[in-house]
Amino acid sequence: LNEQGRTVFNIVAQAGENQLKDGDATKTYGYNGNVLGPVLSMKQGDKVSIHLKNTLPEETTFHWHGLVVPSDVDGGPHHPIAANGGTGQIDFTVNQEASTAWFHPHAMGTTASQVYKGLAGLIRIEDEEQTKLGLPNTYGVDDIPVILQDRNFTVNNQWDYKTSYEADGVYGDTLLVNGTINPYFKVNAKIMRLRLLNGSNARNYTLQLSDGASFRQIASDGGLLETPVTMSTLTLAPGERAEVVMDFSKYEGQLPALVTADGTVVLAFERGTMSDRGTNIPQWQRHKNLTVNPNTLQESMMAKADKTVVMAGMAEAVTINGQKFSMDRIDLTSKLGSTEIWDIINADSAMMGMMHPFHIHGVQFEVVSRNGKPVAPNEQGFKDTIQVEPGETVRIKVHFTQPGVFMVHCHILEHEENGMMIQLLVK
Numbered sequence: 044l045n046e047q048g049r050t051v052f053n054i055v056a057q058a059g060e061n062q063l064k065d066g067d068a069t070k071t072y073g074y075n076g077n078v079l080g081p082v083l084s085m086k087q088g089d090k091v092s093i094h095l096k097n098t099l100p101e102e103t104t105f106h107w108h109g110l111v112v113p114s115d116v117d118g119g120p121h122h123p124i125a126a127n128g129g130t131g132q133i134d135f136t137v138n139q140e141a142s143t144a145w146f147h148p149h150a151m152g153t154t155a156s157q158v159y160k161g162l163a164g165l166i167r168i169e170d171e172e173q174t175k176l177g178l179p180n181t182y183g184v185d186d187i188p189v190i191l192q193d194r195n196f197t198v199n200n201q202w203d204y205k206t207s208y209e210a211d212g213v214y215g216d217t218l219l220v221n222g223t224i225n226p227y228f229k230v231n232a233k234i235m236r237l238r239l240l241n242g243s244n245a246r247n248y249t250l251q252l253s254d255g256a257s258f259r260q261i262a263s264d265g266g267l268l269e270t271p272v273t274m275s276t277l278t279l280a281p282g283e284r285a286e287v288v289m290d291f292s293k294y295e296g297q298l299p300a301l302v303t304a305d306g307t308v309v310l311a312f313e314r315g316t317m318s319d320r321g322t323n324i325p326q327w328q329r330h331k332n333l334t335v336n337p338n339t340l341q342e343s344m345m346a347k348a349d350k351t352v353v354m355a356g357m358a359e360a361v362t363i364n365g366q367k368f369s370m371d372r373i374d375l376t377s378k379l380g381s382t383e384i385w386d387i388i389n390a391d392s393a394m395m396g397m398m399h400p401f402h403i404h405g406v407q408f409e410v411v412s413r414n415g416k417p418v419a420p421n422e423q424g425f426k427d428t429i430q431v432e433p434g435e436t437v438r439i440k441v442h443f444t445q446p447g448v449f450m451v452h453c454h455i456l457e458h459e460e461n462g463m464m465i466q467l468l469v470k
């Protein structure tokens with residue numbers, strides 16, 4: 044805290060190197076370090092000031108993915124910070140409930156390559172409601188970040204974005220978690236909370252426990268679900284987050300690992316002291332979101348859409364509403380304070396197309412339906428990024444509380460770079 048009662052963060056985008064494998068160190072980018080960034084902890088109602096500095100040899104921006112803040116502090120492509128020492132400062136109030144957001148660069152034409160080089164960090168927002176519930180929340184003990192990314196290494200151990208480039212998305216053959224290869228975690232608490240972020244440029248992850256045991260998803264991108272949802276697998280698209288809680292109290296010997304659907308170990312768990320800290324998973328039933336109110340849900344399902352967003356094409360040919368991104372064009376306008384129904388359509392053919400993770404800056408929306416039907420229980424919470432499969436129409440309900448020009452795009456970062464992005468003016 045500084046003297047004005049503001050929470051102050053200093054974030055420096057910097058180049059560094061990281062010894063990830065035998066041989067040469069990997070040249071990386073990071074925030075306040077060699078790769079990725081610190082976890083920024085904020086509370087609902089906090090007045091936050093962030094001092095930005097860019098020591099990279101190229102321009103960057105600092106985007107707060109999932110934060111409901113005005114566009115002038117949101118760090119989209121309109122707000123570059125100059126290379127080699129450029130600085131900036133942003134101030135905002137945390138206006139949203141407890142959740143896991145993240146930050147990453149968003150400069151024109153270099154978002155994908157800069158994220159690939161290592162620029163990404165988590166934001167942890169807390170609020171009173173959640174503190175009262177008694178969910179695990181001791182950072183690094185029973186509440187841990189799990190940032191999933193994939194990378195290719197050259198023969199000299201470098202992450203060379205150019206040699207890995209594919210217009211439909213850069214995929215790597217090596218999984219990294221929190222910037223490391225083959226990570227493990229020593230479990231000292233019976234109930235563990237994982238804050239999962241898919242920070243990959245293009246890859247989806249389907250996650251499960253190696254013994255097939257179930258876990259609870261407690262939160263989606265924008266906050267707690269209405270009630271914890273029991274799951275055995277969870278798929279995250281680029282940009283999406285999920286908070287899950289795992290109960291390790293029933294294991295006598297070895298603990299299961301977090302793995303992907305093909306068996307790749309994401310995070311190995313080693314038995315630690317396994318203290319009794321919080322031995323059960325709190326239960327709750329919230330009555331906040333539209334899905335709890337059958338009338339509102341019914342109305343939203345029947346309503347005429349206020350806007351339709353059509354994502355189409357592959358590789359260089361991707362478009363939204365038939366156009367490629369232009370910084371000089373406002374594509375959609377919404378009234379500040381209004382609530383709208385949007386239909387998000389993936390016009391690709393179900394046979395050949397790709398899933399596009401649809402993202403809007405500066406809001407948290409609710410998902411009304413998929414192809415006219417109610418969505419899965421773990422999608423019935425606040426979201427800012429949503430998977431839209433080929434041929435699908437996903438209907439969302441979105442409330443606009445922040446003014447300015449916001450990006451709306453596919454979160455496959457190579458699609459975004461290829462123009463699968465539009466601008467929304469909220470005024």
Ligand code: C2O
Pocket residue numbers: 106108147149282402404450452454
């Ligand atoms: Cu993760 Cu336009 O953002």
Ligand code: CU
Pocket residue numbers: 106107108109402403404
């Ligand atoms: Cu964003």
Ligand code: CU
Pocket residue numbers: 361398399400453454455458463
């Ligand atoms: Cu896409």
